[in-house]
Each structure stands twice: as C-alpha cells, then as structure tokens.
Amino acid sequence: MKQIGLKIKREWKFLSIFVICSLPSLFSMAQSNTPVLRIGIMADMQYADKADHGSRFYHNSLMKVDTAVDFFNRNKVDFSLILGDLVDEGPKDLPILLKHLSPLKKPTYCLLGNHDYVNVSKPDLLHTTFGMPAKYYAFTKGKWRFVFLNTNALSEYATTPNSADQHEWKTLVDSLQTSGRKNTQPWNGGVDRKQLKWLQNELAQARKNKAHVIVLTHHPLLPENGYETLNNREVLDILYQFPEVKLVLSGHHHKGNYVMANNIPFVTIEGMIETATSNAYGLLELYPKEIKIKGQGRLSSRVFKLSSK
Secondary structure (H helix, E strand, O other), X not given: OHHHHHHHHHHHHHHHHHHHHHHHHHHHHHHHOOOOEEEEEEOOOOEOOOOOEOOEOOOHHHHHHHHHHHHHHHOOOOEEEEOOOOEOOOHHHHHHXXXXXXXXXXXXXXXXXXXXXXXXXXXXXXXXXXXXXXXXXXXXXXXXXXXXXXXXXXXOOOOOOOOHHHHHHHHHHHHHHHOOOOOOOOOOOEOOHXXXXXXXXXXXXXXXXXXXXXXXXXXXXXXXXXXOOOOHHHHHHHHOOOOOEEEEEEOOOOOOXXXXXXXXXXXXXXXXXXXXXXXXXXXXXXXXOEEEEEEEEOOOOEEEEOOOO
C-alpha cells in the first residue's frame, strides 16, 4: 500500500510540473486567438431619399446599417470605420443616416467619398459636417497607426473654381489622358502634393515608433481598373518605402477587389448599397501575427499573415 501511495504521489508531482510548464504556452495560444483590436468596417451605403436605380436600393441602406450596427455592438468592436460615400447626393440626407448610426456604442471614424460632395458649396469644410477632425488625419490604437487619406483632394467636385488644387487636378488629368490611363473619370480623385508630404512624414514617424500602419482610402490604389485614385502610383511609391504598412483598405468600387503588391494587401470592400437585400459589412480583426477580415453578406472574408519585415 505504501508503494502504491508513493507511486500516486510521484505521478501527481509529475502532472503538476507538466501543467505548470504548459501554462506559458497555453497562455500564448490564448493570446494569439484573441484580437488586439476588433473593428467594424463598411463602405458605400449611399443612402438617399429617392427611387431605386438599377442595382442600387437607396432606402434599403438604412435597414442594412441597422443590421451592421447591431452586429458591431454585439461583437463589442473597439471602433468602426466607414470608407466613404455615406450618402448618394451630398449632406442633405446625412442627418437621417447619422440617426441610424447613433446606436453604435463605440466611436466611428470615416472618410469622404465622391458622392458625399454632391451639391456642396464649400468642399474644404465638408469634413466638419461628417464629424471628421480634418480632410485627412491619423490616430494610434496600441501598436497600430491608422492613416486616413483624402483621395478626393484633386478632383473637379471637391475643388473650388480657379483654385490651386483645381489647377493641380487639371494638370494631373491631362497627363493621365496623354499616357492612356483609364481612371480619369469624373467620379475619381487624387491626393494633393501637401498630403503626399504629410503621408511620407506619417510613415516615417510610424517607423520611429515601431508601429504597424493601416492606410484607409475611398478610391482604391490597386488594381488599376479605372476606379483607382488618379495619382495612385505616386502614393504607392511612398507606401512601398515602408514595410510598416500592413494593409490598405478602400471602398468606392462596389464589387470589391483584392491585390497583393510589394507584400502589402490592397483590399477594396464591397459596397453596401448594391442589391435589394444582400448586405455588406464585417469585422477587421488585428492579431499579433495576422490580420483577419470577417465578412458578412457580400463582404469577402480574408486572412493575411503579418510580415516580419
């Protein structure tokens, strides 16, 4: 009996040592399965009080927003991102949309899209109407830096007549048309020189702070299919200098898209406005070693490993 008792005691001692030694790895596994940040994402609701047209069902966007808001709240997102075109015909319809967004329990950060500028007399001040701190801006959450670009800056719809920005836009469009580019459409815009310099400085500071960067745009930077930012190649030249950039997330092209270039995933999320009932929204989850997009409805799910560079 004494030998059996000693054997049991030795086995319990071994088991205790095994459990104690396993705790760090179990804790590490639990950490890797828990996102550092969980973020709600949606784009191109384009709400308007008008009749449906083609595949765009303007009134239905309110019901879709309600569904997304409830989902974000239930999943306890840290904040939400809206990648432009909240409304279809400018800010006259914005108060109703904001009322449907108001139940969100956490902050919302947005970009302006081309439709948000419709019938706007003072485009330089439009960002204040949408509750944005500036036309382009950035903020940090933990080790992540979120950089919001204004890809409408160089366009006819977002510049005042005879201004320096409008002159810069005209010069850019003439150059693109001469070279045969297909993105010189009236609904596309570009990034001005001042903003390009700001972007360079933002990324340089992120490098100093050893931060990961997510760049948000309305017009995609890639692929080049006619929907991309007018001077996308100038923006890309800057981004490619910084491996700190881990993701570029965009709206505008309602079908959605994805390209991997220079080890950066360029994701265009599907537009909410399309189809009568099928929705498009999701979660962006940031982990220590990967990025996950968990799509709902038409929004595509994707997983990206974080590069060590």
